[in-house]
Amino acid sequence: MQMLQSSIGRKLVMAATGMCLVGFVIVHLLGNSSIFIGANGINAYAEHLHALGPIVWIFRVVLLGLFGLHIFFGIQLTLENRAARPIDYNQKKNIRTSFGAETMIYTGLVILVFAVYHLFHFTMHLTNPEISVSALPMDALGRNDVFTMMILSFQKFFISSIYVGAMVTLLLHLSHGVQSLFQTFGVLNGNTLPIMEKIARAAAIVIFVGFISIPVSILLGLINV
Numbered sequence: 287m288q289m290l291q292s293s294i295g296r297k298l299v300m301a302a303t304g305m306c307l308v309g310f311v312i313v314h315l316l317g318n319s320s321i322f323i324g325a326n327g328i329n330a331y332a333e334h335l336h337a338l339g340p341i342v343w344i345f346r347v348v349l350l351g352l353f354g355l356h357i358f359f360g361i362q363l364t365l366e367n368r369a370a371r372p373i374d375y376n377q378k379k380n381i382r383t384s385f386g387a388e389t390m391i392y393t394g395l396v397i398l399v400f401a402v403y404h405l406f407h408f409t410m411h412l413t414n415p416e417i418s419v420s421a422l423p424m425d426a427l428g429r430n431d432v433f434t435m436m437i438l439s440f441q442k443f444f445i446s447s448i449y450v451g452a453m454v455t456l457l458l459h460l461s462h463g464v465q466s467l468f469q470t471f472g473v474l475n476g477n478t479l480p481i482m483e484k485i486a487r488a489a490a491i492v493i494f495v496g497f498i499s500i501p502v503s504i505l506l507g508l509i510n511v
């Protein structure tokens with residue numbers, strides 16, 4: 287607990303939780319990509335996930351805890367940094383920073399709003415219940431038809447735009463965030479190679495392209511029911 291009173295302690299929590307969240311996002315992307323195999327890919331994947339039963343709930347609680355810690359310390363560090371540098375615009379121009387770095391708190395909050403919408407949409411089936419697995423018939427093998435739910439959702443331009451917009455925000459957040467977590471861990475072992483910056487940006491771009499490929503392919507009619 288003493289550790290959390292220091293700024294580096296809190297940065298470490300941000301980096302560690304951020305790393306786990308990136309891990310989740312990558313696994314989620316790989317799982318979602320099974321939609322490119324067709325109904326047999328994504329419906330089988332979703333069924334296996336749900337068959338894990340109580341493990342799914344343990345996983346959800348851990349994920350919520352990670353999100354909670356990351357958001358709490360993110361807001362706290364931002365407020366502290368602002369209070370510590372009451373600088374005017376002339377000085378601000380000289381500080382080496384990037385658009386991604388300056389907007390971390392805003393992109394983070396947009397991702398939070400997206401995550402809530404996303405849960406309402408695909409997990410709780412509240413926003414478009416008429417095209418959710420709760421309303422759709424089971425697939426030919428008696429599984430929840432996640433495939434058709436995703437197709438019917440992303441065929442709606444409005445829904446696809448929300449997802450693509452959120453992924454642009456995620457791209458901005460990760461391109462600075464991953465670099466920043468490398469830096470936090472790197473400072474500890476004296477390793478702050480600029481190559482890390484490139485790896486971070488590349489990872490953010492791969493995640494972005496991977497995610498948007500799903501709504502975009504569906505909108506273009508490349509994947510269809």
Ligand code: HEM
Pocket residue numbers: 311314318332335346349397401404405408409432436449456497498500501
């Ligand atoms: C184009 C982008 C995305 C697509 C197509 C997508 C798709 C899905 C689908 C279909 C589900 C429901 C799975 C099921 O009930 O079987 C789901 C759940 C979920 N997604 Fe995404 N997702 C996307 C992006 C994201 C991002 C960026 C995050 C993190 C910020 C995220 C976090 C979650 C979470 C936390 C769940 C709930 C898992 C659970 O039920 O425990 N998703 N997603």
